[in-house]
Amino acid sequence: xxxxxxxxxxxxxxxxxxxxxxxxxxxxxxxxxxxxxxxxxxxxxxxxxxxxxxxxxxxxxxxxxxxxxxxxxxxxxxxxxxxxxxxxxxxxxxxxxxxxxxxxxxxxxxxxxxxxxxxxxxxxxxxxxxxxxxxxxxxxxxxxxxxxxxxxxxxxxxxxxxxxxxxxxxxxxxxxxxxxxxxxxxxxxxxxxxxxxxxxxxxxxxxxxxxxxxxxxxxxxxxxxxxxxxxxxxxxxxxxxxxxxxxxxxxxxxxxxxxxxxxxxxxxxxxxxxxxxxxxxxxxxxxxxxxxxxxxxxxxxxxxxxxxxxxxxxxxxxxxxxxxxxxx
Numbered sequence: 001x002x003x004x005x006x007x008x009x010x011x012x013x014x015x016x017x018x019x020x021x022x023x024x025x026x027x028x029x030x031x032x033x034x035x036x037x038x039x040x041x042x043x044x045x046x047x048x049x050x051x052x053x054x055x056x057x058x059x060x061x062x063x064x065x066x067x068x069x070x071x072x073x074x075x076x077x078x079x080x081x082x083x084x085x086x087x088x089x090x091x092x093x094x095x096x097x098x099x100x101x102x103x104x105x106x107x108x109x110x111x112x113x114x115x116x117x118x119x120x121x122x123x124x125x126x127x128x129x130x131x132x133x134x135x136x137x138x139x140x141x142x143x144x145x146x147x148x149x150x151x152x153x154x155x156x157x158x159x160x161x162x163x164x165x166x167x168x169x170x171x172x173x174x175x176x177x178x179x180x181x182x183x184x185x186x187x188x189x190x191x192x193x194x195x196x197x198x199x200x201x202x203x204x205x206x207x208x209x210x211x212x213x214x215x216x217x218x219x220x221x222x223x224x225x226x227x228x229x230x231x232x233x234x235x236x237x238x239x240x241x242x243x244x245x246x247x248x249x250x251x252x253x254x255x256x257x258x259x260x261x262x263x264x265x266x267x268x269x270x271x272x273x274x275x276x277x278x279x280x281x282x283x284x285x286x287x288x289x290x291x292x293x294x295x296x297x298x299x300x301x302x303x304x305x306x307x308x309x310x311x312x313x314x315x316x317x318x319x320x321x322x323x324x325x326x327x328x
Contacts, residue, residue, distance in 0.1 A: 005022075006020050006021055006022040006046075007019070007020055007029065007033075007042065008021060010063055010066065017031070018031070018038070020042060020046075026055055027041075027045050028059075029042060056098050056099050056134075057094060057096060057097060057098065058089055058090060058093045058094055058095075058098055059090050059094035059095065061098055061130050061133065061134055061137075061139070062087075062090050062130065064133060064137065065086065065130055065133055066083075066086075068133065070129075075214055075217065076214065077214040078214075078215075081122070082126055085122060085123050085126040086126060088123070089123075089127065089130070098130075098131075098134050098139055099140055101131070101140075101144060102144055103148075105144075106148060107148065109123060109124065109127065110123070110124055110151065114151055117151040117152060120151050121150045124145060124148055124150075127145045128143060128146060131143040131144060131145050131146075156275045156276050157272065157279065159269070159276050159277065163267065163269045163272055164187075164280070166267040166269065167183060167263055167264075167267055167269065168183065170263055170266055170267050171183065171263065176259075177235075178243060178259055179259050179260060179262075181231075181235065181243060182196065182197075182243065182256050182259065182274075183260075184227070184228055184231045184232075185199065185228070185242065185243070186277035186278065187277045187280055188225055188227065188228030188231075188281070189209060189224065189228070189298070190222070190277075190281030190282055190285075190298050191211055191213070191222070191278065191299075191300070192275070192278060193256055193257065193274045193275070194214050194253050195212075195213055195214055196243070196256075197241075197243050197250050197251050197253055198214075199211070199241065199242045199243070199250075200240055200241050200242065201240065201241070202240075204224075204232060204242070206229070206233075207223060207224060207229065208222060208223050209221075209222050209224055210222075211300070213300050216300055216302055220297075220300050222298060243256065256274075260274055278299065281298065281299070282295055282298070282299050282306075282307070282310045283310050283313060285298060286310040286311045286313070286314035286315075287314040287317065287318070292304050292307045292308060295307045295310060295311070
């Protein structure tokens with residue numbers, strides 16, 4: 001810290017941002033707290049000579065949110081995701097006054113992101129959280145983002161066998177070890193990509209792999225099917241993590257998604273996403289006749305609604321076969 005009164009630091013995306021805050025005064029300071037420019041700006045504000053930024057900007061609101069107990073209680077993955085959306089909001093509207101924000105503005109944001117419906121829904125959800133905070137801060141009286149209908153873009157679907165085979169064959173042909181490992185871990189354990197990239201070699205005992213799910217907080221021991229056990233046994237170890245970036249760090253979720261996207265593009269499977277592999281695992285378990293509790297023991301679902309959905313699809317498939325066989 002600088003030792004100067006009313007100065008505080010906000011770490012954001014690997015960089016420190018400095019602000020002067022005292023009562024109704026709220027001003028961004030230069031980036032280098034040891035520079036003459038920083039000192040000059042600081043004393044201009046202290047003496048009342050510097051222009052004062054509006055107290056009700058989106059940038060100020062986001063900082064208030066970062067300091068809130070609600071944000072700090074989020075799980076690390078959710079916190080990082082919310083922060084990405086907050087940074088995007090600040091980048092476009094940081095200096096704008098929240099009090100002038102209208103419902104039509106939120107709908108315009110949603111419309112601009114409609115091609116990526118999941119991202120659009122997340123952005124609106126974060127904006128609603130921020131506006132609720134603005135209501136609590138008495139900046140505005142109502143939340144203009146409340147009850148905006150979510151966009152739909154279809155459900156995540158399991159990959160068809162032809163695309164699974166194409167993915168595997170492409171990785172083998174091009175010698176893409178990381179891409180193949182992501183595939184084997186996702187389909188073999190049925191876990192989300194955010195949990196898969198964090199898996200360490202020490203989590204794997206030769207049969208089970210230990211997972212602490214980021215989304216649910218569940219601690220799981222997942223028994224690995226023979227295919228996955230054999231694959232991991234053949235895999236060279238280049239670091240602490242199975243999906244290693246270097247000796248101590250794991251491959252980032254975004255990097256893993258980018259690697260998989262390159263293969264999806266090459267095999268013309270852009271309509272299928274990584275999360276679909278989780279559905280593949282659950283559907284295969286259902287088709288194998290596993291109970292709801294057995295499926296949930298692998299996937300870590302807290303409720304049985306999704307598990308029953310897998311079972312319903314598997315049952316329909318089996319009943320269809322039995323019914324058609326009677327015609328023969």
